[in-house]
Amino acid sequence: MVDLVGALLVIVQAIFAMLPAYVANPMAVLTGGGPPIDGGRVWRDGRRVLGDGKTWRGLLGGTVAGMALCGILSVAVRAAGAEGSLTDFLMPGWGGLSWVYVGFLLAFGALFGDSVKSFFKRRLGRDRGAKAPVMDMYDFVLGAFLWAGVLAWPWFSGAFHLWAPWHVLVVVVVTPLLHRSVNIIGYKMGKKEVPW
Ligand code: CTP
Ligand code: MG
Numbered sequence: 743m744v745d746l747v748g749a750l751l752v753i754v755q756a757i758f759a760m761l762p763a764y765v766a767n768p769m770a771v772l773t774g775g776g777p778p779i780d781g782g783r784v785w786r787d788g789r790r791v792l793g794d795g796k797t798w799r800g801l802l803g804g805t806v807a808g809m810a811l812c813g814i815l816s817v818a819v820r821a822a823g824a825e826g827s828l829t830d831f832l833m834p835g836w837g838g839l840s841w842v843y844v845g846f847l848l849a850f851g852a853l854f855g856d857s858v859k860s861f862f863k864r865r866l867g868r869d870r871g872a873k874a875p876v877m878d879m880y881d882f883v884l885g886a887f888l889w890a891g892v893l894a895w896p897w898f899s900g901a902f903h904l905w906a907p908w909h910v911l912v913v914v915v916v917t918p919l920l921h922r923s924v925n926i927i928g929y930k931m932g933k934k935e936v937p938w
Contacts, residue, residue: 746861748905755832763808763882765811767804767924768924769884770856776797778790778792779796779801779857780793792860793860795870800853806849808852812842816841836900843894845892845899847894849886851882854885855883871935872876879921920938
C-alpha cells in the first residue's frame with residue numbers, strides 16, 4: 743500500500759526546495775539582453791563561446807529574482823510555521839544558513855548550469871535557441887544541485903536526503919513538465935523566440 747500522504751509531502755518538499763532555481767531561468771528571459779557574457783568572443787572552432795542568449799543582465803536578474811523569492815518564501819514559512827513545524831518540514835536542512843546564501847547558490851547555480859549547457863551546445867555546432875531537449879531541461883537542475891550540494895551541504899542534505907532518493911526523482915519528473923509549460927507561456931508572451 744502506497745503511503746499517499748507521505749508521497750504528497752515528498753513532492754511538496756522537493757518542489758519547494760527547488761523554487762529559487764526554477765524561477766531563475768524565466769526571470770533571466772524577462773530581464774536578459776544587452777552585452778553577452780562571452781563578450782562576443784569565439785572559441786577555437788570558430789563558433790561563439792556561449793552566444794548572445796547568455797547575457798550579464800539575464801544572469802544578474804535571474805540570480806537576484808531567485809534570491810528574492812527565497813527570501814520571501816523563507817519569511818512566509820517562518821511566519822506561518824506554528825512552533826517551527828512548517829519551517830522544519832519545508833526548510834529542514836537550512837539550519838543556520840541564510841536565505842541569501844541558499845537563494846544565491848540555487849539561482850546562480852541554475853544559471854551557471856544553463857551557461858555551461860550553452861557552451862557545450864555551441865561546441866556541438868547548435869546555434870542559439872536550437873533544440874537540445876534533455877540538456878535544456880536539466881542544465882539548471884544540475885547547476886543548482888552542484889552549487890548548493892557542494893557549498894550548502896546542510897541545506898541540500900536536509901532538502902534532498904530526508905527521504906532520498908524520492909526527492910530527486912520528483913525533481914527529475916517535475917522539471918521537464920514545468921520547463922515546457924513555462925517556455926510555452928514565454929513564447930506566447932513573445933519573450934522567447936522558440937517554445938522550448
Ligand atoms: N537569457 C539571458 N541571459 C541568461 C540566460 C537567458 O539574457 N544568462 C535570455 C536570452 O534572451 C535568451 C533567453 O533568455 O535568449 C532564453 O534563454 P535560453 O533558452 O536559456 O537561451 P537560448 O536563447 O535558447 O540560447 P541557448 O541555445 O544558448 O540555450
Ligand atoms: Mg534555449
